[in-house]
Amino acid sequence: MAVIDGEEVYLLYRDKVRGYISQHVNQREEVEDLCADVFEKVVSSLDTYDSTKASVSTWIFTITRNRVIDFYRRNREHAELPEELASTEMLDAGLLREETLRELAEALMKLSEEKRTIIILRYYNGLSLKDISDKTGISYGMVKVKHQQALKELKKIMKI
């Protein structure tokens, strides 16, 4: 089990944690509170961190994501859990590694430029297929076809 320094982790990840929370929570005070909660949990769990199970980045991301999900659960009456958070909940944590992001980057580079663009606009920018069609000038029908083909190709390349 690797020994990691709490202060070092805080300095390295505070902006990422704050940035991630800000993308999912609008209220500034809540962002600061959640950020503090995350690092409280990180520091108190440092001795249980197991580098063989996850990278530090994945571990802190998981804690941060869970704190944001808890926030939405507590405020269920006022806010709905964003789709990407709901879906991450169902994902095998083992898949969330920086290595997988590199594999995704390599797989995307094997797609045609058109398909790669559709995937980025759909999953990173969160656009609907109709919005992608409007933005790129590709017909809606063709965007739907290319989107499905891109998903199949990625699944095959990444062996998911």
Next chain:
Amino acid sequence: MDKILKSLFDFQRFAGESALQSIITSVEERFPANEEKSPRTALTAEEMDQISAAGNAYLQMEKDKWENLVNGGN
């Protein structure tokens, strides 16, 4: 696959893996994420007249329907 990609790109926002980020940046350069929509232009006097006429015609139609109902009831 749909859910996995949503999760991976969400993680990307946090982790900022550089190879993937350069692909995202290249797409965003071609299709900017926060592209402003062109401001709506003011209506011309002619368009205002057409909208007003259409509105009046609709009101008249509703009035006629109401009067038919009332008269039919009698």
